[in-house]
Amino acid sequence: MNNSCVYPGSFDPITYGHLDIITRSAKIFDKVYVAILNNTQKKGAFPTEKRVEMIQKSCKHLDNIVIEVFDGLLVDYVRKVKSNVIIRGLRAVSDFEAEFQMSHINLQIAPDIETLFLSTLPKYSYISSSMVRELAYFKGDFSYFVPECIVEDIKQQYK
Amino acid sequence: MNNSCVYPGSFDPITYGHLDIITRSAKIFDKVYVAILNNTQKKGAFPTEKRVEMIQKSCKHLDNIVIEVFDGLLVDYVRKVKSNVIIRGLRAVSDFEAEFQMSHINLQIAPDIETLFLSTLPKYSYISSSMVRELAYFKGDFSYFVPECIVEDIKQQYK
Amino acid sequence: MNNSCVYPGSFDPITYGHLDIITRSAKIFDKVYVAILNNTQKKGAFPTEKRVEMIQKSCKHLDNIVIEVFDGLLVDYVRKVKSNVIIRGLRAVSDFEAEFQMSHINLQIAPDIETLFLSTLPKYSYISSSMVRELAYFKGDFSYFVPECIVEDIKQQYK
């Protein structure tokens, strides 16, 4: 076992909420794989390469993370990188049930892989990528919700 | 960092739900401290020594766990054993909020200690120590809910 | 199978919420056993005989109900009256989890007995016996929440 974990998500774009989970995971595990789901059925707002770039900028202070794009089943990706832990952040009760359903499905099809949950810090608990996108679309101020270094990238996208 | 975790609880008595969390934690961490809270304000149904004994019997198949009794604040205990991770099982939405409140409090007073949550396996999700005690009190059959090796201990207590 | 059901509760006192569930169950099943739990560990506000009497008064319009007091495990009572269905009303999310936990426990220890849930009518969804007792204690007006014929009984109790 290599004491690593995988933190999967859309990161479309990365928010302070995601960054909180990445930073705290990086204190517990030797290596954190930040894994961007390339959802072939539902195109994101930002191209996956742009999402990688924004995560890279936001995580410069961390030296034990790897950022990758994956498609297909999450558990196949976890095995590929030889990890056995999935990390997920929980913000609210509505997250809870969908996340637990997913974790039970994954435990059934891959019993060697565990999902561990971190509670998102309260001050970030109401932030979501979709809210950031909506604010950006309407030229509202979204700068409280994402790392400063990517504010311009997001504005560019919604110009 | 010693890659250990602390799994605190009342274990009054240990159930299959607890055992599931202990077993899965033992696969992820090098050492699991099973920490029985000695609640001086609310006496349990079983003496703490009996609870230690029942956990020992139930966990014979695991060689990387330590069973201890603690009182006072949980974070003080976690520091004493030089760990930085608390493990908690989540069964249902009603667990969720109380557990998250506690984890936020702990993160505020001890920022170096993280709480990680595991979702209890669905088949154990409705089991609780209090339900076992009530069944035992009314001479109902509680043997589906606790390890076989402690069924007699519980019956003795409620004779 | 005798097409009957058991509706268990404390009925301390019966409210319009309970009466709604009893009346609707009586349309579906040939016989409804209204089963008052005699909780030996927690004394109620009204003596069980008084609770029986208040249910009787409130259910005069129904001719297929039987009102009884039971103690011990619910499933033992259900078997004694040769039924195989427990009826429970659900008001809110907070009811949901406790009720489901109980139904799963009962299904495990008595697989031949099913629990069926009815959703309490919205207009009664916020009524509870404890709220009625508190209003009665403080001489507030609780007459919207219980059948008219038992208002005096409750006032007498809190004189």
Add this chain to the structure above:
Amino acid sequence: MNNSCVYPGSFDPITYGHLDIITRSAKIFDKVYVAILNNTQKKGAFPTEKRVEMIQKSCKHLDNIVIEVFDGLLVDYVRKVKSNVIIRGLRAVSDFEAEFQMSHINLQIAPDIETLFLSTLPKYSYISSSMVRELAYFKGDFSYFVPECIVEDIKQQYK
């Protein structure tokens, strides 16, 4: 009253969760109508005839069920088959509110028809048709979640 019930759904495809509810309903009621909603606004993954066929295969052990396709309002269908009970399975808190809203609407427009809820067995509580479809799409192993006799049908659909 003919002591029957209607269990409506999309069954796209049937899962072990659905089969659990059908089997338990068939123990309580003399006849169970399994009613496949033909949603004209949202095409399913499987044609309705295929869904009928998969339910038939899965329910061979039951001799008191009728499988039919309906469109329009559910309460109209329930009246057509001369039943007065709708059966629904509840898995999680998130089901709860949508289901209760629907049951209150139905009770308002058809006061003679009651909705009864069964709690899905915990071990099936995290299974959904959409999860099965997603696993099948990505060539994951979904065989734990549906009756063995329809595994091939599903694979064929996603070839």
Add this chain to the structure above:
Amino acid sequence: MNNSCVYPGSFDPITYGHLDIITRSAKIFDKVYVAILNNTQKKGAFPTEKRVEMIQKSCKHLDNIVIEVFDGLLVDYVRKVKSNVIIRGLRAVSDFEAEFQMSHINLQIAPDIETLFLSTLPKYSYISSSMVRELAYFKGDFSYFVPECIVEDIKQQYK
């Protein structure tokens, strides 16, 4: 401060649930702005002028309301009408989290504007515009759920 409030929504169409919140708000505040969101990304079932008209008809008994259509960010509209209070109705737990998320976002980007919540009356708690539209589409009876004076308008739309 002009002691007014803004009640935003889609009102597609207005229901008794909306009318309840408007009427109660009009008792607390000197002026209530009923603000119809003109969602450019998601076309409604009724044109916004028709929605204005239906609200007008339904609110004839109130003399302190103003009905307007807005687009863009809600907080910009609130400032434009010189109010500092947003009113929202809460029906169920599932409303709760989305509404709170929105209120926290709004408080972050506009700290001078507060969101106040009213609990929808239980008897209206299960009503939604989408349910009304679905009933109208299938020629079901939706007249219990909307003001009588707009029943014909809705029927016309779904002819």
Add this chain to the structure above:
Amino acid sequence: MNNSCVYPGSFDPITYGHLDIITRSAKIFDKVYVAILNNTQKKGAFPTEKRVEMIQKSCKHLDNIVIEVFDGLLVDYVRKVKSNVIIRGLRAVSDFEAEFQMSHINLQIAPDIETLFLSTLPKYSYISSSMVRELAYFKGDFSYFVPECIVEDIKQQYK
């Protein structure tokens, strides 16, 4: 109508969560009555006079609040001070249902009085008086959770 509101609670002791609600209410209403429930059935940890004193110290920056102790029914107190609005803070889903039940009861017995809810700021959402008391009891650091000016008062109580 005097444009005032009543904010009831135990305030045993006041926390930053309470102070947040008081401060925000004081921006919306001309006068805020902070009403301490003197629960005759359940003695608090701090005497009511001490609770008044701690609220006074914490609210020195506000000039439109009145701090009072009341017993009996809340709606009777609201009428006594000639207000028609009750303010409550909501932190989590678990608050939601108990609070809504109470608001519906109050609306039934006093239709002229409305309850308005504010969402507690996320950063205070996990704070509760009971948590503060427990930390104080175990000599933990509770100073993040209550106004600085009352930290010593609380320490004195738990000496």
